[in-house]
Amino acid sequence: MSSATLDTRQHPTADQASQWRLMWWAFRRHKLAVTGLIIVFLLYFIAAFAEVIAPYDPDLSNARAINHPPQGLHLIKTGPDGGWRFQPHVTAMAQKRDPMTLATTFAPDPTRTVDIEIFGKGAPVTMWGLFTVERRLIAPKVPGERFYLIGADRLGRDMLSRIIYGTRISMSIGLIGVAMSLVLGILLGGLSGYYGGWVDATVQRIVEFKLSMPTIPIWLGLSAALPQDWPPTWRYFAITVILSLIGWTELARVVRGRFLALRTEDFVVAARLDGCSQMRVIFRHMLPSMVSHIIASVSLAIPMMIIAETSLSFLGLGLLPPTISWGVLLKEAQNVRTIAEAPWLFSPGVAVCIAVLALNFLGDGMRDAADPYAQEGR
DSSP: OOHHHHHHHHSOOTTTSOHHHHHHHHHHTOHHHHHHHHHHHHHHHHHHTHHHHSSSOTTOOOGGGTTOOOOOEEEEEEOTTSOEEEEEEEEEEEEEEOTTTOOEEEEEEEEEEEEEEEEEEEEEEEETTTEEEEEEEEEESSTTOOOOSSOBOTTOOBHHHHHHHHHHHHHHHHHHHHHHHHHHHHHHHHHHHHHOHHHHHHHHHHHHHHHHSOHHHHHHHHHHTSOTTSOHHHHHHHHHHHHHHHHSHHHHHHHHHHHHHHTTSHHHHHHHHTTOOHHHIIIIIIGGGGHHHHHHHHHHHHHHHHHHHHHHHHTTSSOOTTSOOHHHHHGGGOSHHHHHHOGGGGHHHHHHHHHHHHHHHHHHHHHHHTSHHHHHHO
């Protein structure tokens, strides 16, 4: 075998590359999409390993740290002899009482620091319900000391730990909700586009009726109808079902359009003439050719699910405490007084913005890469 043949296999040209390789080349040129992919991967990594990454138990309160302000992280520590060394730490805070308002305030205490240890020991936690771990990504070097990198809430609970645990709920509800919408969208949209006729007319009338109804009132009405005494697991599942029942219509239209375009293609007609069953034609020949478009649609639908859950929980109609999600955390920042006195309570909103922007960038890049031949022609 010649070296030229080996080089062609390792570095194929545009007319020799597979569709997936062309998609990857097109996606890689989209810098914002690559950045979004990295951020989304980090968010799901944080969600998967929240027990290890979070410094403390998210429900651990501290009466002496109510509305504790954020503490800046310092990496270099100066010793008494004037030398310095690498030692992550924060400046300790001392409680003071305002003589005029008698309100408790916090002021930096330059004489004390709280040293932070990488992969230090913390309180034992159960990882994925399987085994117990004590190591945390960051933990106080001296047991019993506390630090608050993003501040604490009105019960003295660490906001960083609560946001990390909230990542698991908010990011997973988008995936599960979109997965359920994906099944409905592919099923109904595929039937509509493949069979046409009265099946297409019936499904499209359902889609049009659904799209004619305002989304937010439906969300509010269905969520308000849920019993308040349901356990967190039931409520989580119910909110996911509500979001998926409302979000399947756009995907159904995308699938229908692709099926209408593909059912007259030569390879589909050849499969029918060869005696393939209808299910084999759909799942073996038609669906694989539109996987890239489905992936792009799904990646753009996930941020909408996250925003929907956050909005419902913020209004008190979605997930409820003790469940921790970004929307539940944002409910603490509903009034102006809270924002004025403890603006760090709005930090879950920053997490929502980062996640939604990253998913949108990723979805835009995947949508552009889904048509790699058009990209190559530009």
